[in-house]
Amino acid sequence: MTATVTRLEATGIVLEALERDPAAPIIASLGHPAYDLFAAGDRPANFYTWGSMGLASSMGLGLALARPDLPVFVLDGDGSLLMNLGSLATIGWTKPARLVVIVWDNGLYGTTGGQDTATAHGADLEAAARAMGIDRSVTVRSAEDLRRAVARALTEPGPWVIVAKVTESRPGVKPSLDYVAIKERFMAAIGSPEAAVAESSA
Amino acid sequence: MSMTTSAAPWAVAVCAGVAAAGSRHVVYVPDNPLSHVLRVFADCHPGLRTTVATREEEAFGIAAGLYAGGVRPTVMLQSSGLGNSLNAFTSLLIPYRIPVLTIISMRGEPGEWNAAQMPMGRAVGAILDAIAIPHETIAAADEAEAAVKRAADLAFTSRLPAACLLSRRMTQQASA
16 A cells, blocks of 8 residues: 555645536445545535445446436445445446546554455456446545546546555544435535426326 | 327326436335336326345445435335345434435235235335334335325435335336
8 A cells, every 4th residue: 555645635626626617416335535535625525425335436336327427436445335236336337428437445444443454355347347337446545646537537528446555544523414305415516406307106 | 209199197196206206316126017107107207316235234324324415215126125124224224313205116915816925925024113213005007106205305304215116016016
């Protein structure tokens, strides 16, 4: 592991790139990726998951299919993506052009105490994504490379998988535990207010 | 171009219920009866999109994203896959109140030949009750459209998942 950037710093780089796009959704995997997103910059278009380990990329895929007009960012973890590798196959099949899955890869189950994940022992998530038909798959190891990859992902059609080698940060703050409020604020921010979905029917 | 005359009436009715509910994206893990439903969607509901998931939990994750993007989602699965999806129900859909019209093709009912289908087939109702997901079993084609629509209305107004269980007695009926 040759990472030179902490996950918290790396999260800040993503937020910086989206500064002028407050409606760009970011879905964060549970635990440390979500805590770091909250710490780096709470915004209404952040969706913090508190469970459903592995499903952040699936949720991002569904959102990207529903809203091809938006760049959809997912902040996943290596352990979480390993739990739902099939998601890469479905993303590779459906190929939503503006979906950007960023995988914070620290080789650890950071939220549960730092046990090794398989990426610390040879599993290569970029290669997995590529093998599933996601050509725009890269691995980055520095702040500068991450900045460049995110900039490309915002301009060149994807889907993108950016495996970002990061070191563990020690998040000190956590987002709201009001799950329904997280969802309602998120849906309003990205322009699909929930009341409208409730009223829509054939 | 459409071949509705040869489609199973129950499948036509299920599709009509999904369409009437305003759901225009179905995520699924296939099984044999559901293939009839998928054919009717393809032939008669060209505006409706379908996406295959690799497993049921993933399907509900995709559905949650569709909902957040303003689309009323439907997930279709076989009863054997309900176990695979429980984490999505209990730690995403229910706590965040994300509604999904859930259509479960039943196996493991009386008459089942495959013992590997029986434990989950028998447990589906009790599992859904345990996590407070409302469900209705549909056993006749002429009830199917209304029952699917009812489940969808319940889901999308209560903002929680609701399920329809398609009984084998109905889904075994041959095409007309």
